[in-house]
Amino acid sequence: xxxxxxxxxxxxxxxxxxxxxxxxxxxxxxxxxxxxxxxxxxxxxxxxxxxxxxxxxxxxxxxxxxxxxxxxxxxxxxxxxxxxxxxxxxxxxxxxxxxxxxxxxxxxxxxxxxxxxxxxxxxxxxxxxxxxxxxxxxxxxxxxxxxxxxxxxxxxxxxxxxxxxxxxxxxxxxxxxxxxxxxxxxxxxxxxxxxxxxxxxxxxxxxxxxxxxxxxxxxxxxxxxxxxxxxxxxxxxxxxxxxxxxx
Numbered sequence: 001x002x003x004x005x006x007x008x009x010x011x012x013x014x015x016x017x018x019x020x021x022x023x024x025x026x027x028x029x030x031x032x033x034x035x036x037x038x039x040x041x042x043x044x045x046x047x048x049x050x051x052x053x054x055x056x057x058x059x060x061x062x063x064x065x066x067x068x069x070x071x072x073x074x075x076x077x078x079x080x081x082x083x084x085x086x087x088x089x090x091x092x093x094x095x096x097x098x099x100x101x102x103x104x105x106x107x108x109x110x111x112x113x114x115x116x117x118x119x120x121x122x123x124x125x126x127x128x129x130x131x132x133x134x135x136x137x138x139x140x141x142x143x144x145x146x147x148x149x150x151x152x153x154x155x156x157x158x159x160x161x162x163x164x165x166x167x168x169x170x171x172x173x174x175x176x177x178x179x180x181x182x183x184x185x186x187x188x189x190x191x192x193x194x195x196x197x198x199x200x201x202x203x204x205x206x207x208x209x210x211x212x213x214x215x216x217x218x219x220x221x222x223x224x225x226x227x228x229x230x231x232x233x234x235x236x237x238x239x240x241x242x243x244x245x246x247x
Contacts, residue, residue, distance in 0.1 A: 001193075004203055008060075012201035015058040026051040027117035034120040041122045042099060048121065052094025060204025061087060061194055063095040067211035071184060073098060076150050077214060078176045081186030082236055083154035084163045085195045088188045091207045092152055100150040103141060103175075124151065138171070142178035152186075155232065159197040165240065168233045170225040176217045177225060185212035185232055187239030210239040 004012060030047045038044070056063060071077065079100065081088065093102075102118070106125040109115040119125075124144050127137040145151055153175065155168035176183040187210035195202040212235050220228050 004201065008203060009201070011058070011060060012203060015055065015202055016200060018058060019055060022051055022054055023114065027113045030117040030121050031113070041120075044121045045099065048093055050094075052090045052092070054094075055090040056087070056094050056207075059087075059194065059202040061091065061202070062204075062206045063091045064206060064208045065095065065097065065211065066208060068097060070211045070213055071098060075214075076145065076148050076181045078145060078179065078181055078183045078217075079150065079152045079186050080155050080172065080176075080183055080232055080236070081152070081188050081209075082160070082165050082240060083156050083158070083188070084160040084197065085188070085191035086159075087191045087194045087202065087207060088154070091188070091191065091209060096152075096209065098150060100152055101144075103151050103153060106137070122149065124149065138175055139178065142175055145175070145179035145181055150181075155229065160192075161197050163192045163196070165233065165237050168229040170229050173228045173232060174222065174225050177220045177222060177228065180218045182214035183217055183228075183232060184214045185235035185239060186210065187212070187236055187242070189240060210242060212236070212239050 026047045030044050033039075033044050033047065034041070077098070079098075101121075102123045103126055104118065104123055105128045109119055109123075109125050124141045125137065126141050127134045153172045155172040156166040157169045157172075160166050173183070187208075189208040189210065190205055191207045193203070194205045194207060215228075215231065215235065217228065
């Protein structure tokens with residue numbers, strides 16, 4: 001990876017320094033809007049969308065969507081993609097043209113202001129520990145999704161250090177089976193070049209989000225979670241192999 005130019009270095013530092021402030025502003029604005037102004041969960045999504053776009057623009061990141069014709073704007077989905085950069089999150093939040101909510105570990109909802117904002121705009125908390133409480137939170141999340149809340153998940157469970165597609169965890173696909181909604185494979189291309197795992201300073205570039213063909217889940221049972229995880233893994237891997245411009 002080539003070193004950043006002086007201008008690129010300055011831009012990256014500004015992005016790093018402004019990110020916490022932008023997060024604070026967006027959290028506060030979301031709460032004000034939800035409590036006293038429009039009081040609409042759907043309309044409040046404009047704030048996290050602005051947050052994602054600003055973090056991309058500050059770093060000089062362009063985002064392109066391929067395959068939008070594969071999805072129906074009125075349908076509820078679970079979107080599932082590869083994960084090798086924080087900019088997977090920022091690019092999806094800022095530019096993905098479908099109403100969705102995040103699934104996040106319950107500990108994030110305890111952060112003052114930020115956690116309250118997440119809860120008020122409809123984000124879904126899950127318990128990532130093991131045992132009965134974790135299964136209960138998974139069931140609750142599945143009910144929310146089945147009721148009409150599309151979500152994004154990263155089935156690898158964490159960012160890939162070298163950019164290669166890791167094995168998919170079955171917990172993510174189990175959620176899809178319980179919710180009974182189609183799962184859509186996504187391929188995030190170019191995000192690792194912007195900000196690889198372990199790096200602090202983002203660099204400009206292009207991120208392409210490729211949307212695959214929705215996969216029906218209503219015929220799968222809990223015992224089939226490994227089969228669905230493998231089928232989903234193969235679909236995401238195929239998206240990552242596609243030449244630029246194809247969808």
